[in-house]
Amino acid sequence: MLLPHQPERDPTELNVKPDSTVVNLGRHLLAEFYDCNSNILNNVQIIEDVMTEAAIACGATVVEKRFHHFSPFGVSGVVIISESHLAIHTWPEYGYAAVDLFTCGNSCDPKVAYDYLQEKLHAGSAFYSELKRGLMNLGTQKMIESPFHLEAQMATSTAGAAVIGSQKGEEI
């Protein structure tokens, strides 16, 4: 039996800060990959393979997946995981891929999927923004009605990562 994407109400399964009663149901990494290998970006089988491998590498459980090649260029695809989803859209003609890595619970880490994809897409540079989705008051078990919170933004390259913003925890 598959677990629900929000596994249980056990606080240890949520992204709980020790000193806080506010948790977020989801972590969402919006990733921008630049200067990628265009042949890889236009190959639907490779994209499906690396996205599936990225899901597994980050600790996720693959539930369903769908990938599609567009004519003349581009691939779109989604991997539904027990912990939410990973999605990609590629523009081979610009060497660019837009990727979303949305996970719930603490059993997987979307940043691992990001690092894996940056390597496998041969991305010369990349950005990610980590957002908190679905803020909840753990004490009242009520949702906190607000837009997403920006947890962090990073630029990364093969030379390593560099912080480009320090808006950790800021609501926007």
Add this chain to the structure above:
Amino acid sequence: MLLPHQPERDPTELNVKPDSTVVNLGRHLLAEFYDCNSNILNNVQIIEDVMTEAAIACGATVVEKRFHHFSPFGVSGVVIISESHLAIHTWPEYGYAAVDLFTCGNSCDPKVAYDYLQEKLHAGSAFYSELKRGLMNLGTQKMIESPFHLEAQMATSTAGAAVIGSQKGEEI
């Protein structure tokens, strides 16, 4: 033959500002729906239907779709459209749904899908944040390496919409 999700390089097919040579390949609405009907959120067939209808209502072309019900609660699903994708994750136990509406080109409007979903999920309140993904210099046909840009944020209710931020065009 299906069109690519980035239809062509014709500037009129991109989100071009008349006075700008910077365009964005994608529009991404991150939507948070609160106080929804929990029975709807936990019904995989209804969620698949309303997400598919939302795609069609906003002018998108459905390519593939996958929906999954988790035990004991929750639905995850994705509709791949020619113009990118729509994704949903529901937490019926909290009356909450996290939705992503990612479109390319000007043939469809993700805000229409947002409005449709707010009604069909019986959401008492909702937020959306509209992001620009994939900024490109139209003159050089080169990608501009940066995080997403925040185009707008809105809170909406059945009583109407209210602007909660004025960060239109701001880079974050």
